[in-house]
Amino acid sequence: xxxxxxxxxxAKFRRVFFDKxxxxxxxxxxxxxxxxxxxxxxxxxxxxxxILENQLDAEECTNDTYLALWNAIPPVSPDPLAPYVYRTGRxxxxxxxxxxxxxxxDSRYDVSLExxxxxxxxxxxxQIIDARELGRTMDRFLESKSRESRYIFIRRYWxxxxxxxxxxxxxxxxxxxxxxxNRIRNSMKDYLMKEGYRYEA
Amino acid sequence: MKHEEILTALEEISDKHIKEAEKPPKKRAFLKMAxxxxxxxxxxxxxxxxxxxxxxxxxxxxxxxxIMERPDLDDYKDREEWNADLTVWETERESRNETAAQAxxxxxxFFKDGNSQFxxxxxxxxxxxxxVNAYIGLAMAAELTEGETRQQLLDLFGVENTDALRxxxxxxxxxxxxxxxxxxxxxxxxxxxxxGLQYDQEAMDAIAYHYYAxxxxxxxxxxxxxxxxxxxINNNTGKFLKDSTKSIELTPETIxxxxxxxxxxxxxxxxxxxxxxxxxxxxxxxxVTQAVYMNKKLKQMNYYWGENFSAVNLGLKNGxxxxxxxxxxxxxxxxxxxxxxxxxxxxxxxxxxxxxMKVNLSVPKFDVSSTMDLSExxxxxxxxxxxxENVAEFTKLTADSPIYLTGANQSVRVQIDEEGVKAAAxxxxxxxxxxxxxxxxxxxVLDRPFLFVITNDNIPLFAGxxxxxxx
Numbered sequence: 144x145x146x147x148x149x150x151x152x153x154a155k156f157r158r159v160f161f162d163k164x165x166x167x168x169x170x171x172x173x174x175x176x177x178x179x180x181x182x183x184x185x186x187x188x189x190x191x192x193x194i195l196e197n198q199l200d201a202e203e204c205t206n207d208t209y210l211a212l213w214n215a216i217p218p219v220s221p222d223p224l225a226p227y228v229y230r231t232g233r234x235x236x237x238x239x240x241x242x243x244x245x246x247x248x249d250s251r252y253d254v255s256l257e258x259x260x261x262x263x264x265x266x267x268x269x270q271i272i273d274a275r276e277l278g279r280t281m282d283r284f285l286e287s288k289s290r291e292s293r294y295i296f297i298r299r300y301w302x303x304x305x306x307x308x309x310x311x312x313x314x315x316x317x318x319x320x321x322x323x324x325n326r327i328r329n330s331m332k333d334y335l336m337k338e339g340y341r342y343e344a
Numbered sequence: 345m346k347h348e349e350i351l352t353a354l355e356e357i358s359d360k361h362i363k364e365a366e367k368p369p370k371k372r373a374f375l376k377m378a379x380x381x382x383x384x385x386x387x388x389x390x391x392x393x394x395x396x397x398x399x400x401x402x403x404x405x406x407x408x409x410x411i412m413e414r415p416d417l418d419d420y421k422d423r424e425e426w427n428a429d430l431t432v433w434e435t436e437r438e439s440r441n442e443t444a445a446q447a448x449x450x451x452x453x454f455f456k457d458g459n460s461q462f463x464x465x466x467x468x469x470x471x472x473x474x475x476v477n478a479y480i481g482l483a484m485a486a487e488l489t490e491g492e493t494r495q496q497l498l499d500l501f502g503v504e505n506t507d508a509l510r511x512x513x514x515x516x517x518x519x520x521x522x523x524x525x526x527x528x529x530x531x532x533x534x535x536x537x538x539x540g541l542q543y544d545q546e547a548m549d550a551i552a553y554h555y556y557a558x559x560x561x562x563x564x565x566x567x568x569x570x571x572x573x574x575x576x577i578n579n580n581t582g583k584f585l586k587d588s589t590k591s592i593e594l595t596p597e598t599i600x601x602x603x604x605x606x607x608x609x610x611x612x613x614x615x616x617x618x619x620x621x622x623x624x625x626x627x628x629x630x631x632v633t634q635a636v637y638m639n640k641k642l643k644q645m646n647y648y649w650g651e652n653f654s655a656v657n658l659g660l661k662n663g664x665x666x667x668x669x670x671x672x673x674x675x676x677x678x679x680x681x682x683x684x685x686x687x688x689x690x691x692x693x694x695x696x697x698x699x700x701m702k703v704n705l706s707v708p709k710f711d712v713s714s715t716m717d718l719s720e721x722x723x724x725x726x727x728x729x730x731x732x733e734n735v736a737e738f739t740k741l742t743a744d745s746p747i748y749l750t751g752a753n754q755s756v757r758v759q760i761d762e763e764g765v766k767a768a769a770x771x772x773x774x775x776x777x778x779x780x781x782x783x784x785x786x787x788x789v790l791d792r793p794f795l796f797v798i799t800n801d802n803i804p805l806f807a808g809x810x811x812x813x814x815x
Contacts, residue, residue, distance in 0.1 A: 312368045314423065
C-alpha cells in the first residue's frame with residue numbers, strides 16, 4: 144500500500160484501490176474506475192481503438208480493462224504502474240481482436256505488425272527464434288536510440304498509433320515520421336544481424 | 345514471423361520505454377559506453393643534452409574531435425532546419441564509417457601478424473596488447489620520419505603515403521571515439537619533447553591536427569615530467585593503469601616521448617547473473633588454479649568454429665563485441681595463433697562456419713595485465729629502421745641529432761565481470777580446426793588457456809591470451 148502511495152502520488156487513488164479489501168463496496172469500485180478513467184482513460188481508449196478500430200468495441204474494451212485492473216490490484220503491485228495499465232489494456236484488446244475472427248485479418252494493427260515484420264528475422268530449419276529473447280534484443284536496440292526514435296517506434300508498434308497521430312504529437316509531417324520509421328527499422332535489422340540473427344539473402 | 349510471435353516479442357519491451365512513450369519527448373538520450381588504453385612512445389638519442397629546467401608547456405594543442413555532434417532538437421526553433429542538419433550529420437557519419445571500413449582492410453595484416461608476434465607464449469604468463477593503440481602510436485612515429493624508415497611503417501599499415509595514413513588514422517580514431525556523459529571511448533595522444541630541442545612547428549601542428557595529439561616540452565627524465573606524464577595517462581585511462589604509471593621514469597637520454605591512450609569500459613548486452621557464478625579449476629599450460637566462472641545456460645547464440653578452435657562472440661551495449669576463442673582439446677593457443685584463421689573469422693563478415701544454437705557458456709572472471717616490449721615483434725614485421733641508431737630518419741621531428749626508438753613497451757589491463765568489460769593499454773617506446781558441432785546444445789567452457797579480442801566493428805581494440813585468470 145505504501146508502495147502505491149509513492150507510485151501514484153495520489154491519495155484518492157490509493158484509498159479507492161487499497162482499501163477495497165477492507166470495504167468492498169460499489170462506492171469504492173466506482174471511485175476506482177473514475178480515478179483510472181481520469182488518469183489512463185484517454186491512452187487506454189486510444190490503444191483499444193488502434194487495435195479494434197471500432198468506437199463501441201474500444202469503449203467496452205476499456206471498461207473491461209478497468210475491471211481487470213480492479214481485480215488484479217492488489218495483490219499485484221506493479222511498479223511503475225502506467226506500463227502495467229497499458230499492458231493490461233493492450234492484452235485485453237488483443238484478446239478481443241482474436242476472439243472476433245472477422246477482424247483478425249487486415250486490421251490497422253495487423254498492418255503495423257506486418258510493417259515491423261519486414262525487419263525481423265524469419266524462421267527456418269536452421270534458425271529457431273525465441274520471440275521473448277528477440278523482444279529483449281529489440282529492447283536493447285531501442286535503448287541505443289534517441290528518445291524521439293524510441294517514442295516513434297513504440298507509439299507505432301506497441302501502442303499501434305497511426306503514423307498521422309504520431310506526426311501530430313511530434314509536430315512533424317507524416318512523411319518525415321514514415322522516413323524515420325523506415326530508418327529505425329533498417330537500423331534495427333542491422334543490429335539484429337550483429338546480434339547473430341540471420342536473414343534470407 | 346507470425347503476428348502472435350511478434351506480439352510476444354513486443355511484450356518484452358521494457359516498462360521504462362513504454363512509460364517514456366506516454367508523452368512526446370523533449371530531450372534525447374545517448375548511448376552508453378566507455379573504452380580505455382594507453383600507448384607511449386619515447387625516442388632517445390645517444391647524445392646527452394644538458395637538461396634545462398623548463399616547465400612543460402604546450403607546443404601544440406590537440407585538435408577538437410572533428411566529429412559532428414548529433415543535432416539536438418532542443419537547440420532548434422525550426423524542425424525543418426533540424427531535419428536538414430540531421431541529414432548532414434547522417435551523411436557525414438556514413439562517410440566516416442565507410443572510410444574506417446576501408447582503413448581496416450589495409451590494417452588487417454598488421455593486426456593479425458601482431459597477434460602472432462605478441463601473444464605467443466609457452467608459460468602461464470598472460471599476454472595482452474592493444475592493436476589500435478599500438479597502431480596510432482606508431483603512425484605518429486611515422487609522421488615524424490622520412491625515407492625508408494617511414495616507408496617501412498607505411499607498408500606495415502598498408503598505406504601508400506602520409507596523406508593516406510592521416511586519413512586512415514583520422515577514420516579509425518573518429519570511428520572508435522565516443523565521449524558523452526553516458527558513454528566514453530576516449531583516445532588521446534601526446535608528444536613530450538626535451539626542453540631545448542629544436543622542433544619543426546609545422547610538423548607539430550600536423551601531429552596536433554591529424555593525430556589529435558597535444559605536444560608538450562619540458563625536462564624529460566625529471567621527476568616533474570615523469571609525474572606530469574603519469575597524471576596525463578591516468579587522466580585519460582580513468583586511473584585504470586595507475587599501477588603501471590607509477591613506474592614511469594624516462595631516462596635523461598630521452599629526448600622525445602609519445603603517449604597514446606585508449607580507455608574502454610562497456611557493459612554486456614546481456615549481463616551475467618552473479619547468482620549463477622560457480623567456482624572451478626582452470627587448467628593452465630603448467631598446473632591448475634581456481635577460478636570463478638560466470639555462466640549462461642542454454643543461451644541462444646552463434647557458435648563459430650575453425651581449424652583447431654571454436655569461438656563465441658558476446659555483444660556489448662556500446663556496439664562493440666568480445667570474442668572468446670578456445671583451442672580444441674589437445675591443441676594450444678599457440679597452434680591457433682600460428683594458424684591465423686581465427687582473425688579472418690573476426691575481421692571478415694564472411695565466415696561461414698557458424699551455427700545459431702544453444703550454448704552452455706562458462707567464462708572465467710579475470711583481471712589480467714601484461715607489459716611487453718613490442719619492438720622485436722615490430723622488427724620481425726618489417727619495421728626495422730626506426731629502431732636503429734644512425735639509420736632511423738626522424739628528420740621531420742628535428743634536425744638536431746640522430747635519434748631512434750630504443751623500445752616499444754605496451755602495458756595492457758583487461759578486466760571482465762558479470763556486468764561487462766573494462767580495459768586499458770599503455771605502450772612505451774623509450775628512446776634512448778574443428779568439425780561442425782554435432783549437438784544442438786554445446787558446452788563452451790573456457791577452463792584452459794584461450795584468446796580474446798575486443799572489437800569495434802572490425803577494428804581490434806584489445807587482444808589477449810589468458811593463461812591464468814588470476815594473473
